[in-house]
Amino acid sequence: MAKGRILLVEDDSALAELLVYHFTREEFEVERTADGEEAMLLATENPPDIVLLDWMIEGVSGIEVCRRLRRHSETANVPIIMLTARGEETDRVRGLETGADDYVTKPFSPRELVARVGAVLRRVRPALAGEQLGYSDLEMDIVSHKVKRGGQTVALGPTEFRLLRHFLEHPGRVFSRERLLDAVWGHDSYIEPRTVDVHIRRLRKAINLEGRPDIIRTVRSAGYALDADGTA
Known part of the structure; x- marks a missing residue:
């Protein structure tokens, strides 16, 4: 049984492949897209356990995807971790105020992100703890x-x-x-x-x-x- 279902929204294909590798190795199930609109569709059709969301994706921005997910009844309670190169405090605050549960600044260690995901899921899914x-x-x-x-x-x-x-x-x-x-x-x-x-x-x-x-x-x-x- 998978530890959890992850929706990865990231348009850097090399980084996305690296994260898929690490999370799959840790027995997570990963669904991946680079598109904000598709991310919304995937998340509402079959809500994941957690969303890893890049801020700077093409088309609909990550921050807007986060805002829409929080407004949709199907995804209002799904944890969201923002992935971004924007490290300024104002950006972090904006991301959290929009509804993100955590914030990881690039570059980051995939192992650190796996640990962050585990920590968030333990809060929302006690069976993992x-x-x-x-x-x-x-x-x-x-x-x-x-x-x-x-x-x-x-x-x-x-x-x-x-x-x-x-x-x-x-x-x-x-x-x-x-x-x-x-x-x-x-x-x-x-x-x-x-x-x-x-x-x-x-x-x-x-x-x-x-x-x-x-x-x-x-x-x-x-x-x-x-x-x-x-x-x-």
Whole structure:
């Protein structure tokens, strides 16, 4: 299983190839483009776990791509690291104020960037930091395959466990049925998208113990999200 999916937006082909090599070696899945418009399309069609975004790409600038990604509901919570030769403090502040989560000035060490990506992903995907996942009053032990809600053990089937794990790794993110099929059942699955609804119902029944609030939110015409406060 890949450590995470990266969208690399970089128009320096030599640097892009170097980064793809290093991230692939560290077991990341990398999708690459040099074009801002294509980056927007790729990110919204299948949101990555993190975006590495060059400021000075051709066409739509990296800073504008960052701004648009933050405005789009599908990508509003996707971490973004800006890559740029602009090292002035005002530029760094502008990038961060636009919505970037981190800022790496060129030239940089690929190993440093791999470490930065790992640090950001550990903040947003706790599974990368250890064996425990948690959100609101839900707890999951990945190794022992045990789930608790409010301290009470929850019995889940294998599919519901994988489904909940995916939600716990991306709290607040809205996933369509098709994306849940890819993430939980795999790209080669022939299961009908409506089958996801059946497993969502089973998962809800299992974790909504003793009348606890429904922590899985149905987002009309979009899909499902793990969302304790109903803001997804």
